[in-house]
Amino acid sequence: MSLTDLLRMSIGNLKRRKLRTFLTVLGVIIGTASIVVMISLGLGLQESMYKELENSGGLTMLTVTGQGAGESMFYYSDSDEEESTKYITDETIQDFEGIEHVSLAAPVYSMSAYALKGRYMCYLNIEATTPEALAAQNIPIKEGGSLPQSGGNKLEFVYGNGIIQQFYDKNTNEGYWESGELPDIDMEKDTLFLILDTESYDQARYGYVDENGNAGQPRAAKKTLVKASGVVEGDPDTYTPFYYSAYCDITTLKSLLRKEFTGRVIPGQPSTKTGKPYNFFAYSSAKVKVDDLDNVEEVSQVLRGMGYNVQSNVEFLESMQRELVVVEAVLGGIGAVSLLVAAIGIANTMMMSIYERTKEIGVFKVLGCRLKNIRQMFLMEAGFIGLLGGIIGNILSFLLSATINFLFAETGSSMGLSSGISYIPLWLIALSIGFAVLVGMMAGYFPALRAMRLSPLEAIRNQ
Amino acid sequence: MPVENVIEVHNLYKLYRVGDSIVRALNGVSFEIHQGEFCAIVGTSGSGKSTLLNMLAGLEKPTKGEIIVGGSHIESLNEDQLVSFRRNNVGFIFQSFHLIGTMNAVENVALPLSFRGEKRSSRMRKADKMLDLVNLKKHKKHLPNQMSGGQQQRVGVARALVMDPKIIFADEPTGNLDSHTSEEVMHLMQDVVRKHNKTLVMVTHDEHLASYADRVFHIIDGEIVRVEEKRQKEEEKEQIHEKI
Ligand SMILES: Nc1ncnc2c1ncn2[C@@H]1O[C@H](COP(=O)(O)OP(=O)(O)O)[C@@H](O)[C@H]1O
Ligand SMILES: [Mg+2]
Numbered sequence: 168m169s170l171t172d173l174l175r176m177s178i179g180n181l182k183r184r185k186l187r188t189f190l191t192v193l194g195v196i197i198g199t200a201s202i203v204v205m206i207s208l209g210l211g212l213q214e215s216m217y218k219e220l221e222n223s224g225g226l227t228m229l230t231v232t233g234q235g236a237g238e239s240m241f242y243y244s245d246s247d248e249e250e251s252t253k254y255i256t257d258e259t260i261q262d263f264e265g266i267e268h269v270s271l272a273a274p275v276y277s278m279s280a281y282a283l284k285g286r287y288m289c290y291l292n293i294e295a296t297t298p299e300a301l302a303a304q305n306i307p308i309k310e311g312g313s314l315p316q317s318g319g320n321k322l323e324f325v326y327g328n329g330i331i332q333q334f335y336d337k338n339t340n341e342g343y344w345e346s347g348e349l350p351d352i353d354m355e356k357d358t359l360f361l362i363l364d365t366e367s368y369d370q371a372r373y374g375y376v377d378e379n380g381n382a383g384q385p386r387a388a389k390k391t392l393v394k395a396s397g398v399v400e401g402d403p404d405t406y407t408p409f410y411y412s413a414y415c416d417i418t419t420l421k422s423l424l425r426k427e428f429t430g431r432v433i434p435g436q437p438s439t440k441t442g443k444p445y446n447f448f449a450y451s452s453a454k455v456k457v458d459d460l461d462n463v464e465e466v467s468q469v470l471r472g473m474g475y476n477v478q479s480n481v482e483f484l485e486s487m488q489r490e491l492v493v494v495e496a497v498l499g500g501i502g503a504v505s506l507l508v509a510a511i512g513i514a515n516t517m518m519m520s521i522y523e524r525t526k527e528i529g530v531f532k533v534l535g536c537r538l539k540n541i542r543q544m545f546l547m548e549a550g551f552i553g554l555l556g557g558i559i560g561n562i563l564s565f566l567l568s569a570t571i572n573f574l575f576a577e578t579g580s581s582m583g584l585s586s587g588i589s590y591i592p593l594w595l596i597a598l599s600i601g602f603a604v605l606v607g608m609m610a611g612y613f614p615a616l617r618a619m620r621l622s623p624l625e626a627i628r629n630q
Numbered sequence: 631m632p633v634e635n636v637i638e639v640h641n642l643y644k645l646y647r648v649g650d651s652i653v654r655a656l657n658g659v660s661f662e663i664h665q666g667e668f669c670a671i672v673g674t675s676g677s678g679k680s681t682l683l684n685m686l687a688g689l690e691k692p693t694k695g696e697i698i699v700g701g702s703h704i705e706s707l708n709e710d711q712l713v714s715f716r717r718n719n720v721g722f723i724f725q726s727f728h729l730i731g732t733m734n735a736v737e738n739v740a741l742p743l744s745f746r747g748e749k750r751s752s753r754m755r756k757a758d759k760m761l762d763l764v765n766l767k768k769h770k771k772h773l774p775n776q777m778s779g780g781q782q783q784r785v786g787v788a789r790a791l792v793m794d795p796k797i798i799f800a801d802e803p804t805g806n807l808d809s810h811t812s813e814e815v816m817h818l819m820q821d822v823v824r825k826h827n828k829t830l831v832m833v834t835h836d837e838h839l840a841s842y843a844d845r846v847f848h849i850i851d852g853e854i855v856r857v858e859e860k861r862q863k864e865e866e867k868e869q870i871h872e873k874i
Binding site for chain 2: 168169171172179180527530531532533534535536537538540623624
């Protein structure tokens with residue numbers, strides 16, 4: 168029998184019992200949809216993690232740390248890495264730039280300072296780096312804003328979209344978390360006071376006690392006027408990779424620090440045994456951009472050889488992928504169970520269909536239908552149920568996925584999932600449909616064999 | 631002119647085990663059927679007629695004995711070979727018609743041709759011609775349940791003929807029809823096999839219907855007890871008529 172004849176016959180038989188076919192297909196639809204939706208959740212997780220990686224410099228950006236300097240609220244270090252004894256200075260940055268395959272090397276300085284506005288203040292986490300490195304971070308800035316200017320003596324910030332939540336009332340000490348109200352500050356337009364010498368400021372607020380226990384006159388902390396060059400795109404409630412920090416130009420910050428702490432050691436900077444500052448400035452870390460993913464390992468080795476600690480996202484990515492595989496397997500497994508149930512449904516339907524058609528199959532055999540053709544006919548029927556269920560199941564998955572993404576758009580973004588929590592790529596569609604067909608044919612295999620082995624005499628016997 | 635034997639049966643036995651006892655459905659049967667002959671196998675119910683026919687058509691294996699159809703031994707063929715043997719040599723007419731309920735008359739007739747891999751257009755054309763031949767011009771698009779028994783059996787006859795088989799087997803082809811319709815179908819079959827020089831082997835319990843055949847095998851308890859030559863008698867009759 169030709170393929171088209173077999174197909175016509177199989178489809179004709181499915182049409183004959185529309186309700187039963189529909190119910191069986193429904194099982195496959197549910198099975199396929201649950202597999203696809205489950206895996207799509209895993210993939211959505213993966214996708215948003217990748218996006219976040221991309222935002223934090225992708226896989227070719229290395230973070231190089233030496234001996235700690237500045238004050239950072241983040242401290243990355245693997246336990247198996249020993250503390251480096253070398254500082255990252257301008258000289259070091261130049262050395263880094265000289266390494267082969269390095270396309271950009273920039274110092275990063277992290278520190279904290281107070282920001283004041285009227286009765287509000289906050290503890291501002293400052294991330295300073297070069298304009299090139301700032302540009303390379305692809306910080307999404309709200310329309311109208313730009314990256315901070317470099318070269319002038321005015322310090323400008325790009326504020327993270329969550330910073331406004333960190334302001335609290337100076338007098339009551341109540342912040343957003345207590346009052347539930349955002350402070351009346353326009354981060355984009357308002358001028359803030361920045362206090363770099365937080366120690367002196369605190370002493371002025373809470374009273375100053377010198378080494379001998381006597382109250383005295385504290386040093387007056389300078390207030391620097393700062394403006395925003397821009398604010399990170401996003402609501403205060405929406406988590407972004409640039410949520411907490413304020414970004415500024417490192418040269419401007421350095422000169423401000425030098426002015427503020429003339430003759431003293433800048434907090435966080437190394438000092439000699441006698442408490443005098445060194446004549447170099449130690450950075451918190453350096454960003455090193457490698458020209459190609461293939462060279463990341465090589466450059467990392469060189470940097471490590473120079474006595475620095477290197478973190479790249481590659482290791483993070485690898486461990487993340489291992490975890491994601493497990494998550495996807497578990498989610499897919501849950502879906503697979505429902506497809507298994509659907510497979511039992513297909514097998515049952517095929518068996519019923521064969522009982523009903525015992526006579527017909529017998530007649531086919533008497534009239535000389537090849538055994539192989541009979542088997543194929545039933546396999547095709549089962550496969551077709553799988554195909555139909557697979558296709559409709561995928562359509563359903565798309566609807567479900569869109570609904571999930573719509574319903575959880577808020578929750579998802581605050582969980583840090585930037586691209587929706589369900590994501591269905593093309594290969595998943597193809598794979599799931601193929602799988603549904605395969606499951607259908609496997610479920611139909613034994614019924615088909617049974618049909619093939621039916622005795623033709625069944626047809627001739629009357630009754 | 632030497633007569634060609636389409637079917638030769640030697641010493642055929644078929645034993646069924648039913649519980650502890652053994653039923654001898656066929657008990658040593660031997661005969662030949664010639665090319666172009668219309669043979670009837672007549673006997674009471676349970677005499678072994680169907681068993682014999684099924685074995686000739688390769689639907690059942692004999693316990694012992696030889697069946698030679700068209701020169702080849704079919705008792706030694708495996709199932710695949712038997713199916714292909716039927717596909718290429720045998721047409722079958724059933725007592726309860728066994729048309730496919732979802733197919734109309736033409737499609738039913740065309741069905742066996744699709745097993746041979748014939749193109750749809752050519753098989754529909756052949757099926758159409760066959761239905762003309764069995765006088766079913768008006769019912770070509772009818773489904774089986776839209777036709778009378780007689781009409782359904784005509785479709786059955788057309789389906790057996792469309793394969794252009796060497797031999798047609800028919801097991802009680804009029805068993806489900808009233809006597810008038812039975813006569814019509816018998817006439818049709820007699821006509822068709824004579825015109826197209828086909829070999830037809832028919833099983834019936836009805837002596838009268840058997841008289842349409844050229845030769846009648848009488849079977850009792852699995853043994854052929856008598857063979858009647860009808861055609862010769864008819865020819866003799868005709869000769870007598872001519873003489874008168
Ligand atoms: N599959 C079978 N199992 C056991 N006995 C059978 C079977 N088929 C036929 N028989 C027996 O063989 C004998 C002949 O049956 P059958 O050829 O059907 O008779 P007929 O067609 O002449 O009425 C009967 O006694 C019947 O009971
Ligand atoms: Mg019988």
